[in-house]
Amino acid sequence: MIPVSRADVVLGLLAILAGAAILPMSLALPSLPQSYAGPSLFPSLIGCLFILAGVVITINGLRAWRAEKAGQGDEASQPRPQFAWRRMIEVLIAVAVFIIVAPRLGFVVGGFVLVAGMLLIRGNRWTTSVAVALILTIIVRWIFVSLLKVPLPVGPWGW
Amino acid sequence: MWENLVGAVALLAQPQVILIALISAVFGMFMGAVPGLTATMGMALLVPFTFFMDQVSVLVAVISMSGMAIFAGDIPGTLVRIPGTPSSAAYVDDAFILTQQGKAARALGLNVVGSALGGLFGALGLMLAAPALARFASRFTSFEYFWLAVLGLSATVAVSQGSVAKNGLSLLIGLFLATIGIDITLGIPRFTFGNVNLLSGISFIPAMVGLFGVSEVIRVTMEEFQGKEAPQIRFGLVEMIRNALDGLRARVRLFIQSGLTGVLVGALPGAGADIAAWVSYGFGKNTAKEPEKFGKGSEEAIISGTSANNAALAGTWIPALVFGIPGDSITAILLGVLMMKGIRPGPGIFENQGNLVYAIYLAFILANLLLIPLGWVATRTGLLMLRVPKRILMPCILLFCIVGAYAINNSMFDVGVMLVMGILGYMLQQLQVPTAPIVLGLILGPLMEQNFMMSVIKTQGSLAMFFTRPISAVLALLCLAAWLYPLYRKRRQARAAAAA
């Protein structure tokens, strides 16, 4: 991973990019007749400020980078942002699976698949995973649906 | 007065009333502690039951449920960094960092006692100053609300730690997300890209659950086991109170300031406990002894937030009782119930229905006193969570995140919003961008924009009224102070450092 200073340069550039994307879309929104007020005003301001914040972050990042290069900071000791890509993708898949399964097969099945899957991925035993997932989903359903009357997705069999 | 008090005691001192207070409190605890279920939802779910209750029971049920819910939002926030209600979002990082330092019991004790005392402070405000506060609040127009929103947003500008630009960027993300949906000035959809689900905008509950909860599920590694320093999870009720009072004693001024902020913001129609917590957090940052600790496990931050949001609850009753104007979404539902029960709000309520008004006061006192033992039980139960290995706990928490995001609008789309915000939040945190300002922007962005638009449409474009109306001008000055004071203090510190 690259040091924070260089990651900041990337972050700043991304913010500028976001601002550059928001600004034209915002300016295309209408305003009230004969007035600067209207739907377009605030998003346009926000777009401009995105660019401003991005520029400041980029410059700060570049400055820190140069300082590091000049040998003031030991590059190896710089904090490096850690992106745990695998854990991100695991959560992404788990929740996506829930979004697909739950409306069709109900909360109990969807929740069970989600929790059991996540528990397995995170290195628990089969038995623990299945038991915890089963008990948890049933308790959660009982509390929400039966006790608090908060509806959750139902499958073809009513749960 | 005395006969009213005696009458009120007689109304309240009935076994079934006390029982209703207890049941509602436990109900409120659930609604508050589960992310995605809110005090407002609790109130809506309570309505069908109020059909079968008498006047006093209804009052007791609502007061006890809402107070407990607002407190209980702190529990998951402190333990696993997922605020249970939006009112607990402001200081969630502070509370959670204390937990990571093995001080969960102390943080939770502060939450319990701070909330209860804040609630009592609010009740005091309701008793002593309701008519005056209501008259004050009834002078707030869109100009004043605009400044109030700016003041709340200033809470993040007043940073004494981290990069101003990164805090600003985070706030901007929140403000931008808040513009998604139908605009009120022309009724046109913005940034919805033709998606019907986006017409309602990004709901902040799924966003909040994603930013804090899901990002935490991603962050915690498989290797991270608890038990490095076993957190203290057995502590007595008296011990908890004594510890919390120790923490509060050194910060009496901060507590009073937070309680006052809470009552005042609560008394403003349309601004409730969540906005009160943010504004108070911002004030706290500017007046605290150690402002640099805010956001890094500051007890002062917890006190300013947790007491303000509970104080705000009593504040929201003020305009509701005096003018029939709801102070927040809970009292909005409450007003309908009150009318159904033959309680007619109005300036005369204090003379005409004295017993009932005193019963409300007493109910607030009773509910907040109940909060301490019940809160103690709840925190002790909650702390057991820390005993569960993280590799088992985290998947379970993910399920609660999903249920919370889904339940608020019953929409799978919101589960998707939660997921996206979770990944975004995780990445931003790794880049050392704080994520709490995103939630702040989402909550206050619409308040700021809508009131700005109302104001300039009223004045046909002129901005003068923002500064010429007396309350508006005072609020504007407060905002200015909130921006300049940190700079002044930084310079003074630098000078002191140079001199030394």
Added chain:
Amino acid sequence: MLSTGKRLRGLAIVSMIALLSLVLFPAAAQAAYPDRPITIIVPFGAGGGTDQVARVLASLMQDELGVPVNVVNRAGGGGAVGHTAGATAAPDGYTITMITAELAMMHWMGLTNIDYTDFEPIGIVNMDPASVMVAANSPWQTLEDLMEDIKANPGKYRASGTGTGAIWDVARVGWLNAAGLTDGHLPWIPSTGAAQALQEMIAGGVHVVTNSISEGAAMIHAGTVRPLAVMGDERVVAFPDVPTLKEKGIDWSLGTWRGFAVPAGTPADVVKTLEAAVAKAVASDQYVTFMNDVGFGILWLPSDEARQFLAEQDEIMGTLMKQMGVAK
């Protein structure tokens, strides 16, 4: 700890279940109606007027139908989200929508393609006329006082109640037109709803609020708001002293209404069953007491009449909204 291979295998199994569910269960199957819980979609937030009416009726219908009837709030987009979700639900009678006046407005604004033809109405259960409300400390005691002042000072006073082009804005324009005035005589200040508009009026920011009288009920009783007229065909039961515009010689009425509907294509016998249940609920003492206490107006139109009513409302709204320039 498990090896990566085992973890991947777990992942693969989970994905298989997801795929299978996509293929095998496209929609839910069903038996004799109703044999499982019914869901009512409310297109507005918990605690609002629409939500309250829905919840009261839901508890009554539950007794009638013998299955749980759950209220689900799908707020947002000025009602567009909930109405769309309701219209696109399976037409099996297990998802009912509380349709509101916004159904006749949103498609004109281009917010959604959903209109009344996407629904099969079960019945209309409530009608709340718009009103003319002023602050209690304002100089206007009667509608005539206000109208003369507006006529004499065009553009001086301002009204509010909702966002631009939403129902109470339409009510204002219709009222002004019927009285021979123009839109510019009493300009509109957009707000987020009744609470904000009424607060603005108390604080002196706007002068007139045109929301339904039930939304101002608490403040009317508290003596902070004065109702001058209602825009209904008859006076409102809860406020018998407040005259209608028609009594004052202004031929205009408009209100918000609420009803139940199922997606178009729902079997006729299911609609009949629901219609009977709702009819009984609406006639019950609990419903009548609740509506009168809170200040809501009761209007019961069974399925056939409701269908005609929806078409009429759609046309009225379309005409006005085009005239106001808010229709697409």
